[in-house]
Amino acid sequence: GAVVSQHPSRVICKSGTSVKIECRSLDFQATTMFWYRQFPKQSLMLMATSNEGSKATYEQGVEKDKFLINHASLTLSTLTVTSAHPEDSSFYICSAGQGQAQHFGDGTRLSIL
Amino acid sequence: QKEVEQDPGPLSVPEGAIVSLNCTYSNSAFQYFMWYRQYSRKGPELLMYTYSSGNKEDGRFTAQVDKSSKYISLFIRDSQPSDSATYLCAMGGSGNTPLVFGKGTRLSVIA
Numbered sequence: 001g002a003v004v005s006q007h008p009s010r011v012i013c014k015s016g017t018s019v020k021i022e023c024r025s026l027d028f029q030a031t032t033m034f035w036y037r038q039f040p041k042q043s044l045m046l047m048a049t050s051n052e053g054s055k056a057t058y059e060q061g062v063e064k065d066k067f068l069i070n071h072a073s074l075t076l077s078t079l080t081v082t083s084a085h086p087e088d089s090s091f092y093i094c095s096a097g098q099g100q101a102q103h104f105g106d107g108t109r110l111s112i113l
Numbered sequence: 114q115k116e117v118e119q120d121p122g123p124l125s126v127p128e129g130a131i132v133s134l135n136c137t138y139s140n141s142a143f144q145y146f147m148w149y150r151q152y153s154r155k156g157p158e159l160l161m162y163t164y165s166s167g168n169k170e171d172g173r174f175t176a177q178v179d180k181s182s183k184y185i186s187l188f189i190r191d192s193q194p195s196d197s198a199t200y201l202c203a204m205g206g207s208g209n210t211p212l213v214f215g216k217g218t219r220l221s222v223i224a
Contacts, residue, residue, distance in 0.1 A: 002159075004156075006156070034211055041219075042216075043201065043214055043215065043216040043217050044157070044201070044214050046211050049211055091154075093156045093157075095156075095157075100144075100145040100162075100164070100205055101145075101147060101159055101162050102147075102159075102203075102212055103159060104149075104156035104157045104158070104159075105156050106155050106156045107154070107155065107156045109154065
């Protein structure tokens with residue numbers, strides 16, 4: 001149980017493109033989902049907390065207009081990287097809260113050329 | 114002092130060895146403690162979840178929590194090459210608040 005699906009797993013696109021990443025909890029409902037960014041050989045860096053039906057809470061230093069988060073249902077949150085640039089290239093991972101535990105998707109590797 | 118401290122390793126052990134991974138923390142409000150395993154290019158996978166001091170065992174894995182010392186451990190018995198991964202400790206308070214993660218320890222089990 002507790003499966004989180006993240007799509008797409010890999011994106012390669014040109015600079016200036018906007019990219020949408022989906023995070024779905026498949027077998028449970030999640031009022032809260034989290035978005036992380038991870039650089040090679042580094043730990044997870046929390047970007048924002050996504051709450052169903054309300055605005056996301058962003059961590060300090062994360063641009064709200066750059067990383068748009070929508071949590072329209074109890075099973076889906078989306079992260080849109082707007083006008084992506086090479087410095088946005090990274091591994092983005094979502095997680096969905098179930099009780100006190102968090103269950104993670106398999107991540108999206110974003111490469112901006 | 115960071116909220117959660119974890120030695121990043123890398124840690125290299127022979128197959129069959131007992132592995133001990135540890136984290137210390139400073140926030141006494143933490144009530145829930147987890148260990149995640151992350152393979153390269155994958156998301157973290159929940160291995161163990163505890164909320165009280167003491168030991169919890171699941172197969173070859175044992176999670177240990179000592180709240181008085183603010184110290185948690187993960188033991189892996191009879192380690193296998195397939196256990197080679199990064200292990201992250203995580204802890205949290207209550208409700209749907211973000212977990213605080215350690216930096217992760219890279220483990221290599223050599224056949």
